[in-house]
Amino acid sequence: MSFLAPLYLLLVAAVAVPLFLHLRRRRIENRVNFPAVRYLARAERDNVRQLKIRNLLLMFLRIATVLAIAAAAARPIGRFFGAGHVPTALAIVLDNSLSTSAIVDGQPLLSTLREHALDAAGAASGNDRVWLVTVDGTVTGGSLEAVRQAIARTDVYAGRGDVSTAMTRAAGLVVGAGLEGRQVVVVTDGQASAWNIPVAIGDVPVSVLTLAEAPPRNRAIVQADPRPARWTPRGAVVARAQLPDSATYRIALGEQTLARGTARDGEDLTARATPTERGWRSGVVELEPDELRGDDARWFAVWVGAAPRVRPDPAAGPFLRTAVDALLQEARVASGDEVSLGAADGIAGLPALLLAPTEPSRLGAANRTLERLGVPWRFGAPRRDETVVRGDRFDGVRASLRYPLEAQTGARSDTLATAGGAPWIVAGDGYVLIASPLDPTATDLPLRATFVPWLGDVIAQRLAGAATAVLHSAPGGPVRLPAGVDALESGDGQVTPFVAGASAPSRAGVYFLRRGPERVGALVVNAEPEESNLTRLPIATLRDRIRGRDAVVTADAAAWQRSLFDVGSRRPLQLPLILLALALLAAETVVVRRDERLGAAA
Amino acid sequence: MARADKWMVKQFEEETNMRAAIVLDVSDSMHWTGAPTRLTKLAYAEQIVASLALLLIRQKDAVGLVRYDDSLRSVIPPKARNVQFRRIIKALEDGGSGKDSDMSAALLQAGKLVSRPGLVVLVSDLLVDEEATLNAIKVVRAGGHGVTVLHIMDPSERDFDVSPEAIFVDPEQNVALPATAAEVREAYRSTVEHAIAEWRSKLAALGVGYEVVFTDSPFGVPLRRAFASRQRLP
Numbered sequence: 001m002s003f004l005a006p007l008y009l010l011l012v013a014a015v016a017v018p019l020f021l022h023l024r025r026r027r028i029e030n031r032v033n034f035p036a037v038r039y040l041a042r043a044e045r046d047n048v049r050q051l052k053i054r055n056l057l058l059m060f061l062r063i064a065t066v067l068a069i070a071a072a073a074a075r076p077i078g079r080f081f082g083a084g085h086v087p088t089a090l091a092i093v094l095d096n097s098l099s100t101s102a103i104v105d106g107q108p109l110l111s112t113l114r115e116h117a118l119d120a121a122g123a124a125s126g127n128d129r130v131w132l133v134t135v136d137g138t139v140t141g142g143s144l145e146a147v148r149q150a151i152a153r154t155d156v157y158a159g160r161g162d163v164s165t166a167m168t169r170a171a172g173l174v175v176g177a178g179l180e181g182r183q184v185v186v187v188t189d190g191q192a193s194a195w196n197i198p199v200a201i202g203d204v205p206v207s208v209l210t211l212a213e214a215p216p217r218n219r220a221i222v223q224a225d226p227r228p229a230r231w232t233p234r235g236a237v238v239a240r241a242q243l244p245d246s247a248t249y250r251i252a253l254g255e256q257t258l259a260r261g262t263a264r265d266g267e268d269l270t271a272r273a274t275p276t277e278r279g280w281r282s283g284v285v286e287l288e289p290d291e292l293r294g295d296d297a298r299w300f301a302v303w304v305g306a307a308p309r310v311r312p313d314p315a316a317g318p319f320l321r322t323a324v325d326a327l328l329q330e331a332r333v334a335s336g337d338e339v340s341l342g343a344a345d346g347i348a349g350l351p352a353l354l355l356a357p358t359e360p361s362r363l364g365a366a367n368r369t370l371e372r373l374g375v376p377w378r379f380g381a382p383r384r385d386e387t388v389v390r391g392d393r394f395d396g397v398r399a400s401l402r403y404p405l406e407a408q409t410g411a412r413s414d415t416l417a418t419a420g421g422a423p424w425i426v427a428g429d430g431y432v433l434i435a436s437p438l439d440p441t442a443t444d445l446p447l448r449a450t451f452v453p454w455l456g457d458v459i460a461q462r463l464a465g466a467a468t469a470v471l472h473s474a475p476g477g478p479v480r481l482p483a484g485v486d487a488l489e490s491g492d493g494q495v496t497p498f499v500a501g502a503s504a505p506s507r508a509g510v511y512f513l514r515r516g517p518e519r520v521g522a523l524v525v526n527a528e529p530e531e532s533n534l535t536r537l538p539i540a541t542l543r544d545r546i547r548g549r550d551a552v553v554t555a556d557a558a559a560w561q562r563s564l565f566d567v568g569s570r571r572p573l574q575l576p577l578i579l580l581a582l583a584l585l586a587a588e589t590v591v592v593r594r595d596e597r598l599g600a601a602a
Numbered sequence: 603m604a605r606a607d608k609w610m611v612k613q614f615e616e617e618t619n620m621r622a623a624i625v626l627d628v629s630d631s632m633h634w635t636g637a638p639t640r641l642t643k644l645a646y647a648e649q650i651v652a653s654l655a656l657l658l659i660r661q662k663d664a665v666g667l668v669r670y671d672d673s674l675r676s677v678i679p680p681k682a683r684n685v686q687f688r689r690i691i692k693a694l695e696d697g698g699s700g701k702d703s704d705m706s707a708a709l710l711q712a713g714k715l716v717s718r719p720g721l722v723v724l725v726s727d728l729l730v731d732e733e734a735t736l737n738a739i740k741v742v743r744a745g746g747h748g749v750t751v752l753h754i755m756d757p758s759e760r761d762f763d764v765s766p767e768a769i770f771v772d773p774e775q776n777v778a779l780p781a782t783a784a785e786v787r788e789a790y791r792s793t794v795e796h797a798i799a800e801w802r803s804k805l806a807a808l809g810v811g812y813e814v815v816f817t818d819s820p821f822g823v824p825l826r827r828a829f830a831s832r833q834r835l836p
């Protein structure tokens with residue numbers, strides 16, 4: 001119980017009044033002659049027990065009346081005995097992230113969490129509205145029975161999920177329901193990485209049940225990268241494990257095992273290979289099974305084939321030529337006419353890396369070349385302002401001379417970097433277009449250490465043959481596929497149409513990007529590495545992370561159960577207390593008047 | 603038919619020739635009234651005594667008076683003369699207000715005053731020793747006298763409406779008792795009714811007439827009721 005105006009509790013001191021009156025009766029000073037005192041004495045002697053009871057009853061009624069009035073003035077809010085709870089909008093957030101698949105005491109944590117969620121649903125009544133929200137973003141509403149069945153069916157999600165978004169969504173549901181009672185209950189394993197940011201849910205009461213026991217020890221593969229992304233055909237896989245001790249591992253490409261051994265915590269695990277098969281291949285790095293199976297394997301994808309043959313335009317400057325030489329030495333590219341690299345005005349055909357002209361006087365020729373090649377972009381008027389380039393792998397890159405890229409009708413391409421709010425590097429079908437010449441007087445990109453690897457990846461993924469990008473995503477996470485990709489092919493060969501705006505698949509693995517019948521890339525879906533860290537957040541810290549009113553965070557299932565619908569069952573007790581005070585006053589009046597009435601009647 | 607051969611009507615006035623003694627309690631408790639607008643119990647009782655004495659004298663009965671408190675204050679032997687009434691009235695003006703009521707002595711004295719079987723009328727609030735009083739009445743009854751008791755009560759002694767809350771003091775016994783009227787009124791009323799019933803029962807067992815007279819009612823009514831069984835009285 002709580003009080004909205006607790007200062008009024010000072011009125012409790014007024015109980016001294018009836019007590020004083022009760023005691024004062026023994027100190028009467030008014031003396032009156034009354035000859036029939038003998039009758040009075042006999043009456044008191046014969047009725048002493050009844051009189052004592054009556055006096056005590058009157059004192060109790062008067063004290064209780066004062067207490068009830070004082071409590072009512074303090075405007076109490078609390079549970080009303082026997083009143084159940086008001087119709088409540090209840091959203092149950094069930095943490096089904098990968099970490100809840102850990103086996104503890106012979107069963108997955110998720111089974112325990114599901115039972116608690118069912119307990120919460122069982123406490124609801126037919127007047128409540130109930131939803132189930134899982135951290136993978138699934139929302140189930142409808143009848144209470146439907147929600148119970150959804151809880152029982154909830155399976156482990158292969159990734160980290162987003163408990164913050166789930167709670168925010170749950171709060172939105174209960175607020176939108178328009179019922180008097182609102183409550184969000186959360187059942188979670190309290191994984192620290194899942195609760196790494198504060199969650200604000202407004203004034204919706206929230207009750208969180210977490211786990212206090214130490215998490216099981218976990219082994220996980222947290223990194224599995226093919227290097228380079230395109231094997232020509234040689235390449236390597238570099239993996240890393242997170243281990244409390246040591247464990248055996250295996251690196252496989254397709255059906256072929258590339259390496260086996262014993263892994264130690266933080267140690268790079270490298271497997272070099274020269275596969276004989278060509279095309280897009282999937283691979284996996286896996287550990288011996290432990291209590292959390294979901295992160296014992298980590299997937300990767302690689303394109304295996306001949307090195308793309310490139311020919312840099314000598315007029316493009318020394319920096320491009322030097323970078324290509326470095327790639328030639330690494331055998332990541334070969335000399336040939338397959339891919340052209342150079343200023344746009346000197347390129348004869350696609351695929352090509354098209355650079356802005358070094359001289360503004362060649363702008364017209366460059367745009368005519370773009371038009372001739374069918375590239376839906378044009379170079380704009382040159383701008384000589386120092387601009388920071390923004391984009392993946394371009395942190396800190398500056399552009400001092402740029403020809404802002406202007407999209408033409410039907411332009412369908414990926415913007416890889418921007419400068420001054422305009423596209424700076426765009427990629428499309430068979431072309432990559434850079435808005436500045438690769439010259440230090442125009443941009444410091446060619447001076448950057450990341451330039452050569454970036455150039456190799458661009459040639460391998462964007463320009464060489466049918467190869468496109470390798471994308472990475474968490475299960476169910478957002479994914480932006482390259483232009484023209486219309487389907488995903490899973491590891492077992494099943495092809496699923498992909499619509500724009502859809503999320504990544506919810507199961508970990510490699511999904512090949514399909515453009516018609518052709519594989520043009522791969523989407524690698526792995527759980528977030530941080531999901532393998534099962535460290536749990538202390539209850540006090542978890543409570544601090546929840547920014548809301550009346551947040552209950554506990555590891556005690558019984559206490560948590562008691563807190564459910566607590567807010568729904570709390571209501572203003574002012575009126576009942578006022579009624580109680582009036583009833584007590586009426587009872588006191590009846591007791592007092594009873595004697596007077598009987599006397600008068602007699 | 604008389605000698606004149608005429609119808610005649612003779613009218614006689616009956617003389618009962620009874621000897622009566624009125625015993626009046628003038629103790630301190632009789633000097634009390636529950637409301638200023640009412641007579642004290644003693645003043646009311648004196649009116650009853652005077653009325654009764656006048657009635658008895660007018661029918662040629664001898665009537666005497668014994669006034670008492672903690673001792674005998676006045677003793678007037680029964681006489682049937684008209685001057686007797688003035689003696690009684692004068693005696694009523696005498697003092698009293700003793701701290702106690704020695705009713706036994708007064709009753710025995712009254713029994714002695716009435717030489718042959720007659721009537722003893724006790725006018726008192728009966729706030730006395732009950733056993734001693736009943737014993738005295740037995741002695742008087744053994745002398746062949748009829749006894750009638752007029753129990754004088756102030757209405758406040760019945761209703762207990764003197765004060766809402768006070769220390770109630772018995773003026774004779776000097777006993778003090780704190781009480782709140784609202785709390786004990788019911789029990790008090792019950793006790794008073796029980797006491798009246800006890801007096802009525804025990805006096806009836808002795809063949810003694812008993813009537814409760816409240817000072818807020820016309821005294822003719824209780825007098826008529828008290829003496830209704832005695833044919834000689836009007």
